[in-house]
Each structure stands twice: as C-alpha cells, then as structure tokens.
Amino acid sequence: MAPLAFSWVDQMIDKEVTFLAFADDRLVGVSLNTFINRQEFPTIFRNGFSVPNPELEMLPDYAEFIANGPFDNHKANQFDALVDIGLAHVGRYIPSHIQRIGYGDACAVDPRFHKSGVGLELLKQFYVRGPRDFGCEAFFAFCVASGTRQICLKHLGMTEAFLIPYDKFLENGQPIYSNLYDKAEGNSVVYKEVK
Numbered sequence: 001m002a003p004l005a006f007s008w009v010d011q012m013i014d015k016e017v018t019f020l021a022f023a024d025d026r027l028v029g030v031s032l033n034t035f036i037n038r039q040e041f042p043t044i045f046r047n048g049f050s051v052p053n054p055e056l057e058m059l060p061d062y063a064e065f066i067a068n069g070p071f072d073n074h075k076a077n078q079f080d081a082l083v084d085i086g087l088a089h090v091g092r093y094i095p096s097h098i099q100r101i102g103y104g105d106a107c108a109v110d111p112r113f114h115k116s117g118v119g120l121e122l123l124k125q126f127y128v129r130g131p132r133d134f135g136c137e138a139f140f141a142f143c144v145a146s147g148t149r150q151i152c153l154k155h156l157g158m159t160e161a162f163l164i165p166y167d168k169f170l171e172n173g174q175p176i177y178s179n180l181y182d183k184a185e186g187n188s189v190v191y192k193e194v195k
Helices: 002-014 038-044 063-067 074-093 118-134 146-155
Strands: 019-023 026-037 100-109 138-143 159-165 186-193
Touching: 019 118, 026 038, 026 118, 038 074, 063 074, 074 138, 074 159, 074 186, 100 118, 118 138, 118 146, 138 146, 146 159, 146 186
Parallel strands: 100 138
Antiparallel strands: 019 026, 026 100, 138 186, 159 186
C-alpha cells in the first residue's frame, strides 16, 4: 500500500492542507486533504461536471481495471479502482458555479483514540478552514467506513451524493469488500456546498 499512500500524501503535503493530531509527543491522527481548481476539473472529473440528473454508472466487473492498475500491489489496485469510480462520477453532482472544491481524501486515527473526537476535530479543521484559508466553495469526501460517513453526515452537515455499493463492486464476479467489521455497505460519496 506504500505506493498508493505515497502518491496521495505527496500531493496533499504540496498543497499544505494536511492536519495532524498529537497526544503528548505521539502522532495519533492524520487528515489528508487537497483542493481542486476549476481548470483541473476536466482531468479529475472525467465523466463530466455538473450534469443534470446524474446517475452512478458502474462496470459489471472490475477485474480487468484492477489487473491494469498503476501499482505493483493487488490490494492497492483494488482500492484505487474504488477511488477511481468516485472521482470519475463526483463531478457530475457538483454545481456549475463552483470554482474550487475541497477534497477530504483520508482520515486515520490510532485505534486507541477511536470515538474520542480526534477524527471529528481533524475533519473539522479542513471543513472550517477550507473556505477561509483555501477558498473552497464546496467539499466532497469518500467515506469507506461507516464511522466516517456518520461524522460527515451528522456532524459536518454533508449529504450523500451517491453510494458505491460494495456488493456491486466486483472482481471476477465476487464482491471485493464484504462482511466488514463496521458493517459499511459501500463507499459513501458525500458533498457540501459552503453557503
């Protein structure tokens, strides 16, 4: 997973929108974020931008997509395919007047600090500071875990644009992600416009 993580982290650090949480001198949480400018939209959101009545279109199977993925690690290519579905479609749900959108890419918290509020505070940093410090007019995030989805919907006031159901995300006819410990049903793509 290191190549997958490196490509994300490298981009996030360049834009200086990464937030860290410490307990004493120990790192206990990280929130990786970025923003996407209007001129980047066609490259990032390749299935269109601001489409009336958008619908999620999935392949019947992702085996070939995963086999041709950019990484030397099969699991990294599986996750990359899941992210690719979201990025390819989320632009369709974004209103046409948006010039810069924030992307909450990943939030991870040490398991010993789960349900302590660390994750919520990390996410709030970006969603509160994004409009003021980075000029973001809207935000989106991919919630692959049920806890992150609840934080985004209940505490950050985001709405679900669409769900990539795990039982439809198949490789060789089999769901890639099933029986998850948190009972997540899919990658929930959430969105919020700054008013």
